[in-house]
Structure formats: C-alpha cells, structure tokens
Amino acid sequence: MTSKFRTKKVEVSYGDKKAIRDISLDIEKNIITALIGPSGCGKSTFLRCLNRMNDVIENCSIKGSIHLDEQDIYGPDIDPVELRARVGMVFQKANPFPKSIFDNIAYGPRIHGLASNDSELKDIVHNSLEKAGLMDEVKDRLNDQATGLSGGQQQRICIARAIAVSPEVILMDEPCSALDPIATAKIEELMNELSESYTIIIVTHSMQQAARVSKKTAFFHLGDLIEYNDTDKIFTQPENQKTQDYITGRFG
Amino acid sequence: MARQSPDRIFTSMTLPLSFVFFVLLGLSVYFYYHAKSGIVRKAALFSDRTKALPSHYGQQSFLWAFIPSFLILLVLTIGGPNYIDQIFYNKIQELNPTFNESFVSLILAKVINVSNGKISTGEENIIMLAKDYKIAFEQLHFYRGLVVILCAALLGMIISYRQKPGSNAREQVEKFIVNIFFASAVIAIFTTVAIILSLFFEALRFFNLYNFFDFIFGLHWAPNVAIRTDQVAAEGSFGMIPVLLGTLLISFIAMCVAIPIGLLSAIYLAEFATPKIRDFVKPTLEILAGIPTVVYGYFAALTAAPFFREIGFSLGLDVSSESAIAAGAVMGIMIIPFISSLSDDVIRAVPQSLRDGSMGLGATKAETIYIVILPAAIPGLVGAVLLAVSRAIGETMIVVMAAGLSANLTVNPLESVTTVTVQIVSLLTGDTEFDDIKTLSAFGLGLALFFFTLLLNIFALSISRRLAERYD
Numbered sequence: 001m002t003s004k005f006r007t008k009k010v011e012v013s014y015g016d017k018k019a020i021r022d023i024s025l026d027i028e029k030n031i032i033t034a035l036i037g038p039s040g041c042g043k044s045t046f047l048r049c050l051n052r053m054n055d056v057i058e059n060c061s062i063k064g065s066i067h068l069d070e071q072d073i074y075g076p077d078i079d080p081v082e083l084r085a086r087v088g089m090v091f092q093k094a095n096p097f098p099k100s101i102f103d104n105i106a107y108g109p110r111i112h113g114l115a116s117n118d119s120e121l122k123d124i125v126h127n128s129l130e131k132a133g134l135m136d137e138v139k140d141r142l143n144d145q146a147t148g149l150s151g152g153q154q155q156r157i158c159i160a161r162a163i164a165v166s167p168e169v170i171l172m173d174e175p176c177s178a179l180d181p182i183a184t185a186k187i188e189e190l191m192n193e194l195s196e197s198y199t200i201i202i203v204t205h206s207m208q209q210a211a212r213v214s215k216k217t218a219f220f221h222l223g224d225l226i227e228y229n230d231t232d233k234i235f236t237q238p239e240n241q242k243t244q245d246y247i248t249g250r251f252g
Numbered sequence: 253m254a255r256q257s258p259d260r261i262f263t264s265m266t267l268p269l270s271f272v273f274f275v276l277l278g279l280s281v282y283f284y285y286h287a288k289s290g291i292v293r294k295a296a297l298f299s300d301r302t303k304a305l306p307s308h309y310g311q312q313s314f315l316w317a318f319i320p321s322f323l324i325l326l327v328l329t330i331g332g333p334n335y336i337d338q339i340f341y342n343k344i345q346e347l348n349p350t351f352n353e354s355f356v357s358l359i360l361a362k363v364i365n366v367s368n369g370k371i372s373t374g375e376e377n378i379i380m381l382a383k384d385y386k387i388a389f390e391q392l393h394f395y396r397g398l399v400v401i402l403c404a405a406l407l408g409m410i411i412s413y414r415q416k417p418g419s420n421a422r423e424q425v426e427k428f429i430v431n432i433f434f435a436s437a438v439i440a441i442f443t444t445v446a447i448i449l450s451l452f453f454e455a456l457r458f459f460n461l462y463n464f465f466d467f468i469f470g471l472h473w474a475p476n477v478a479i480r481t482d483q484v485a486a487e488g489s490f491g492m493i494p495v496l497l498g499t500l501l502i503s504f505i506a507m508c509v510a511i512p513i514g515l516l517s518a519i520y521l522a523e524f525a526t527p528k529i530r531d532f533v534k535p536t537l538e539i540l541a542g543i544p545t546v547v548y549g550y551f552a553a554l555t556a557a558p559f560f561r562e563i564g565f566s567l568g569l570d571v572s573s574e575s576a577i578a579a580g581a582v583m584g585i586m587i588i589p590f591i592s593s594l595s596d597d598v599i600r601a602v603p604q605s606l607r608d609g610s611m612g613l614g615a616t617k618a619e620t621i622y623i624v625i626l627p628a629a630i631p632g633l634v635g636a637v638l639l640a641v642s643r644a645i646g647e648t649m650i651v652v653m654a655a656g657l658s659a660n661l662t663v664n665p666l667e668s669v670t671t672v673t674v675q676i677v678s679l680l681t682g683d684t685e686f687d688d689i690k691t692l693s694a695f696g697l698g699l700a701l702f703f704f705t706l707l708l709n710i711f712a713l714s715i716s717r718r719l720a721e722r723y724d
Binding site: 058088095099158 | 603605606608610612613615616623627
C-alpha cells in the first residue's frame, strides 16, 4: 500500500485555541478513509488542512507537515489554488452554484482550462455526471437550475463537480448529514465506485456509515488522534478504551 | 343684552386635548393591568388554565379601551371645528341673505378672530356671534373629553368583564396587529396614488393650454411668457426634450463615475478588506452620504467646474464655466456611498458555502468573485444602482449650482445644461400664479419625470429578474 497523504505532528489553532494537536497519520491511496469522533473533535479541521481550505479562515495557524505524494503542501512553492484542483472537496451542505446543471459541472474544467473546445467540455461534463450516477436523472435538463434539484441530487452534483476537475483525492465533509437514508445509500454506493480511482477521505458522524464504506478509520477526540486502524479492527476490537466507549455509544 | 345659557356651566370645566389624551392613555393602561390580573383570578376561581397568556388579555383590554376612543377623539378633533364653522357660516347667511359667499366667509373669519381675541371690534352682532362661537368650541371640547373618557371606561369595563379563561384573547390581539401592518401598507400605497393623481390633474390643466405632443417632442424649452399684459415677451415654448436630455446626460455622467468606483470599492470591502480596514473604510464612505447636497454644490461650482475648465483649456477645448461634466462628476461622487455600501451588504449576503464550493474546486478568489459571487448578487446590485440612479435623477442642488439653467439641446458634457428638477424649481419659485401656463408646465415636467423613472424601474427590475440566480 502506498501513502497518498503523510501528515506529521499537525497542529492547528484558531487564535489561542488549539483545535487539533500532534496528528500524524498516513492515508492510503485509492481507498476510503473515514474520520470519526464527537462534534468539535477536530476531524473537519484536519480534513480542511489537506487542501488548505483553512487558509481562508482568519487567525488560523498550522504547524507540522503534510505531504501529498512526498510533496510538502505547505511548502513555499505550492500554490493552494493548484493544490485544491488536485484535492477536491464536497461539503456538508450541498452547495451547487445558482447556475444551470451544466455550468455547475463545467465550472472547474473551465477555470482550469481542461477543455480546449466545447465538445471536449461537453464530454467532461457528461463523463462526470455519468460517474456520479446522475446522468439518467438529469440528461434532459442540463440547462435547468441546479438549485432546483432534490437535496440528494444536489449533493451528487457537487460530487460530479469535484470529479470534473479530475482530482486525485476527494475530501468529503459529512456529505450525507442533510440527506435521507435513500439519498445517503446512493451516495455511499457512489463513493464505493469512486474509490477505485480516487483517494477518498470522509468525515462522518454516522458510525454505521464509516463501518459500511471505509476501509480505514481514524477516531478523533478533543483534538487528538486516539486510534487509527483498519475499519474492521476499530469497530470490532478497538485498542483504546475511548474508542470502545464512542463506538458503543457511551458518549459522543 | 346679557346672554345666560345653561351651557355656560361647562365652560368652568375645560378639557384640553392633551389632558383628554393622557386620561385615555392612563385608563387604557389601567385596563391592561386590570384584565391581566383579573384573568388570573378568574382562572384560579374555576381552577382552569387561561387559553392565552395573561398579558394577551391585558393587551386585548388595552386595545378595546384605547382604539375606539382614540378614533372618536381624532374625528372630533379634526371634524369638530369644521362642523362648527359650517354652522356659523349658515347662521351668518341666514341673518344676511343678501351677502354673497366670499363676504360671508369674510365675516366668519372676523368672528373667529374676535372670539380668539386676535382683533377687537365695535360691531354688536359680531361680538355676539364671537361669544357664541367661543361657547360652541368650549362645548365641543367638553363633550369631546366626556365622550372619549366615558367610551374608554365603558368599553374597557365591558371587555374585562367578558373575558373568560376559555376565550382566546391572543387571536384577537394578533389579528389586530396584522391589520395594523396591512393599514400601514395601504397608507403608503394611497399616498403614492394621491400624489400621482394630484400631479396628473395639474398636468392635465397644462395640457389644456399647451399641446401635449409639442410638449413631449418639442426641441425648444423657453418658459418665458409675459407676466403682465403690458409686458413685451416672446411667446413661451415648452418642448421638454432639451431638459430631459440634460437630466439624462448628467445622470449618465454621474453613473459613469459612481458605478465603477462604487462597485469596485464594494467588492474590495466585502471580499478583500481585513475587518480592521473595513471598520474604518465603510463608515468613512458612509459619511459621504451625510454631506448636504448644497455642500456638494459648492464643491462642484467652485472646485470641480474650474478644474474641468482648466483641463479643457490645456487640451484646447472650450469648456463652459457651468458644465454638465462638473455637475455630473460631483453627483457621481455623491452617490458612491449608496452603491458601495448597499452592494457591500448584498455581496456579503451571498452564502459562504458558495465561496467554499468554488475555492474547493481550485478557483482563485477573482474567479470565485466574477463567476459565482457577482452573478448571485446581481438582483441586489441592480437594486443598489437603481436607488443611486433615482437619487441622481432627482438631484437638484448640484445642478443649479454647477450646470446652469440654460436649456441647451446637447449631449456635449462640456456645455452647460439644465435638468427637469432644476426647471421645476425655477418655475415654481418666486412670484407665480398657479393658473399660469409657465407655472403649470412644471407639473407637466413632473409627470414626465415620474413616468420616466417608472419606466426605468420596470426596466431595471426586468433585467435583474432575467439575470437573477437563485440560491438557497
């Protein structure tokens, strides 16, 4: 197994308050890694470090090192804009742009100049929708507003939008927390398919979801990484008492 | 002759308006607390729960005690004096059937003034009428106070007595509040309609004297007509095109200054400025909005106009000392804060999730702003610009001081022009008669301006609707 991300002693603070400290973990390529833990444990903060989305937050400072394919992503020669094209992100609340479905998917390819002409762009859009399993549902209304779709469809639009930039990694920050079980099942199925060609890191509050979709799981608590192991292990024989308490529902 | 009316007893008790009002208010407040504690007692008596909160019963009693009585007070205060005047008018006419209308009014005015003690007279009849008039007013005030206070007390008592723990006071109170909202909306609409109608009828009088099509298509504006019959003056000509063109020209120049500067500063404030800079820049910009337009007028006339003139000279251009460009540019500066401050709010109202989504795809800040944020903010931005345009079109002072009064048919910003509002002001100030064609033409201009801004509004609304991108 090769590592996609390698983080060493990552520490993030907002002003004086430390959100996470001393996080060192390697994330493997082309599998799904789940980050679980109670609210405020720092799992989203950690996720946002991986594509430098924390940069836009004021008085947020980061220590330690994060390497993507042996390259320090906080190094001086790294452009966060380029990094985010390689490491895509899907957010908790579906946030399609108030544009047509086509324009939403084409947004990334357009700004990165991935298509040299209209037919190429069209191919990219169609492929992305296909991969996101949305093509059949929206093929007749690519010019309709994306905000008019259902919540689950909107979230899959956001996934398709991320895929369209052909990233290497997709970060998902509680992508199903606002969806019903059927829409959630569809997205989980989609994640499974995508994990063949993409590295996926998902933050989730649902332990069942982590158990269902992920191969490896990291458990965070109060800004510390408590345990990181194969998902099977974490959920059947956790090594740490805190992990045990959390997955059995004793706190969290 | 000594008059001794039984009504005289009332005059020893005066009930002035403010006194009646405060008694009414006091009574209503009393009934609020009375009902509030009363309903609790009643509920305890029946060991029952009140259907609404005790304060709702209090509010209900307050409203019943206050509103009807207040309306009566209002009607009697406004209508009462008119009614008394009418009675005395008829009385005078009956006494002197030969007098014509205006003479009767004159006598009535004299009676009123004598009764107020403003003038004195030796005429027996008038002194007598004045006494009666005074008594009538005292009676009015007395009965007004009596009726209002009794009505408040009675209604307050009845409603407090009738309130049961099971009756739903909240529903009635809320219905009343909704009706107040509705009434406020209706008042705004009615006033607008009234303004339009008054403008319309005055303008109609103008179009009786002057051909409508000559007015709206006429290329010559020269509203100088003979004021006295023996005066020699040219026939006035009222073609509004030069004036309207002046308005358009100056507003256009103002927009050219204000829209780019306002929008760019709004984008800077909303997206790039640190909170520290923002906290300093935004209030500073808003101070600009607080400067009286007369001060801008000075600035335009004394600083901007010579400045443009000098620049024109050095380029070999002939710039009039009162030029459209000076007035327009200063007007543009005046409306920058409107555009920047409103646009800043609109841009910041675009959800953060859209910014995150765009950044997460590897978009730069500029791409995010141009492709995602601004399109999402378009309806609000159009609104901000529209508000600024209306400000510009309605602006008078700067133009009077910096662009002149001469109605030149030109689109050259270096010449002096005049605007619709400036012409209206110059037509209506000074010694004027209100049935004169010159004066009435102001209403024609007013109506034209109104329709023009209305069209502009409709146009802008349709644009913003077409460009609108809905987000939720």
